[in-house]
Amino acid sequence: MMEFGTCVRRHFDFLIDDFGFALTSAEHPVRYDAATLYVEVWWDKGQIDLVVGVKVDTEVLRPYVSHRFSIAEIVRYYKTGPFPTLASFPPMPEVAREERSVIYLAALAKKYCGDIFRGT
DSSP, X not given: OOOHHHHXXXXXXXXXXXXXXXXXXXXXSEEEEOSSEEEXXXXXXXXXXXXXXXXXXXXXXXXXXXXXXXXXXXXXXXXXXXXXXXXXXXXXXXXXXXXHHHHHHXXXXXXXXXXXXXXX
C-alpha cells in the first residue's frame, strides 16, 4: 500500500474541493478542518476509521455528550435498512486492502455526510 497519508489525501481531498475544508494534518491521523467541523481519518491496529468532530454546535449536529461521531454512527442515523459493510462494497483486486478501506470510507462520507459537511 502507498503511504497512509498519501492514500487518504488521494481519496478525501474532495473535502477541500467540494466543501471548502483545509488539510491541517497530512500525517497520521490525516485531518481536514472547516469552521465548524473537522474530519479525521486514522489507522490503528489494522483498523481504518473516519471521525467527524464538531467544533461548535450547528443546525445539523448538536452534540449533547460527544463532539466526535464515527462514520458508522452517522450512516446508522441516515440509513434505513442494512448497513453498507465493506464486504458489500464492490471488489477491487488491484487495490490493497487498506486502500480499499479508505475508498469505502470516502464513499460513505460522500453519500451520507454531504449535508453535514455543507452545514445544512
